[in-house]
Amino acid sequence: MNSSSIVIGLVIVALILRRQLRTRPVRDRATFIWIGVLTVLGILAVTFGVKSVTDHHSLSTVTYSALAASCAVAAAFGAVRARTVQVWRGPEGEPLRKGTAVTAVAWLASIAANLGMETWIDSTTGVGVLGFSxxxxxxxxxxxxxALLVRRRAAAVTVPAAV
Known part of the structure; x- marks a missing residue:
């Protein structure tokens, strides 16, 4: 892992945290654009990571299991964070969301878990390039x-009664 990769990762996490802690509409298209971009980058990075490892070593079932477990851990932390986000209807009935301090802590725990998963993935290959990818x-x-769980919660929030 080189210093430019670390800087890029920190910038992305800082941008995500900044967005998470601001009041925003729940049906914010930018969220799904971010997810799409990260998915494409993720697939490319993992593909290149796997190729760089398989040029010298074969991947074991444990490596593939660790990769799948990493995705499961990410989804679990996403579900936890979704429960920490405040969701309400604005004055015009639009669904709004805002992360809390607990959301930020959950993000930091998620990042720590990812670092552990990366280390585990790299230990299964004997080469330190796949985990960070x-x-x-x-x-x-x-x-x-x-995002999906926050949307579901927002759909269940009723419009406040007019006073």
């Missing part, structure tokens, strides 16, 4: 799960 896919899966 999963970061974009991890973010995409986690954000996707969170």
């Amino acid at each position: 999963t970061v974009y896919l991890y973010l995409a899966v986690g954000l996707g799960a969170q």
